[in-house]
Amino acid sequence: MNKLDWTTPLGTMTLAADEVGLCGAWFAGQAYFGAGVDLDQATVAATPILRRAAAWLDAYFAGARPAVDVPLHAAGTPYRQAVWTALTAIPYGETATYRDLAQAVGGGARAIGGAVGHNPLSLFVPCHRVVATDGALTGYAGGLERKAALLTLEGERVVAGRLVRA
Template sequence: MAQLSMHSPVGDLTITEEDGEIISLDWGWIPAEWQSETPLLREAIEQLNDYFDGNRVDFDLPFNPPGTPFQKAVCAAMLKIPGGSTKSYGELAEELDSSAQAVGNACGHNPIPILIPCHRVLAAGREMGGYSGDGGLQTKKWLLALEKALPPQQEELNL
């Protein structure tokens, strides 16, 4: 298992790779002696930097999020939400023949936030809902603003 940290506008991030696939993205910086640069981790950081610079909205990386089969299905559904757009928990629930609450719980356990875009999933009525990443809803709003995907009632907010 290899890990590499980076600075970002939403805080320090650490990406973890296992067997040639990204398995997690966590907020925080790990000690230098725990870090190891691999081609995949370097590519992930380059793509994230492009994203934060406004030059990319989707990622082309191999993911293998740990979790239950349902959590993996929710992650796969989130990956299908194009950059610059959003879906509701209810819409994903319909696609997965599940409940909005179950989808919300799975989104909250997304081990690879930002890269697997749980920030693009909103509550009923296009309300923000929650966000388990560092900074909570402010981070979610910032990411959606970066993608120009804020719901109209949120565009007036000072971010």
Template sequence: MPEITVDTPNGPFALTEADGVLIACGWRSGGSDRTPLLQEAAAQVRAYHDGALRTFDLPWRAPGSAFQQAACAYIASIPFGDTVTYAEMAKALNVSAQAAGKGCGGNPLPLVVPCHRVLGSNGLGGFSGTGGIETKVWLLRHEGAAGLLI
């Protein structure tokens, strides 16, 4: 599958394409393919980190169960700089907070589908991306949600 790697403040970030849509991304080294979609995705990741982009406009698909797809669609609807709790996500999807957490943890497209915007009721909650909580904190600060971290 075609893949491109972008340098970010949090380390290399690989984006993977299949059938004309993004299907995975994350903080790791990957390929250097230059399909039109991957070039646009790389440009949008750079623009996000430069502060020039708030919403990714890329075709993507979350492989997995119907629940995982619904969880990713919900997460993708959370605006830049906003946050929700696992409990709020659970209520919206009519599942338990634990199931909502698993939906976040199973997100194959972190950053593009911004699971860092989902928090615990009494803290940050987890983050499955490389760098863990430190990366989540960086992303929240970058989006102006730093008030939540004080």
């Protein structure tokens, strides 16, 4: 396992990868930071996968809409994997609700929320694009201010912790 700390406009992110792909991408201080990965045993190294992930982050924060071309290799239960796959189908600049995901994947809103919250690949698997049915920004492990900033970067209008539709 290798890791790399990368500076973004929203704070430092720790990236972790094995020989297969990116296993984690967490903001400093994020809930569940490093879950499922032994970061203490990881070697600090800018491997090709980690360099690709860092370049993707730079492009994303520069306002580009880069396709995720980094191989992903997150560990999780089959249910969480299904939810994370559904998250990757939410297009840049759009959102889905927990209810939408529950209808697509199965399970209740709480189960969906748990899987979304434990997503180890922040931004690469866009859990920040999930909102409450009423448009409220809820449940982002990286913090609601970051969630609002990410949605704003993608062209959404956020006022007082809620999406505003024109």
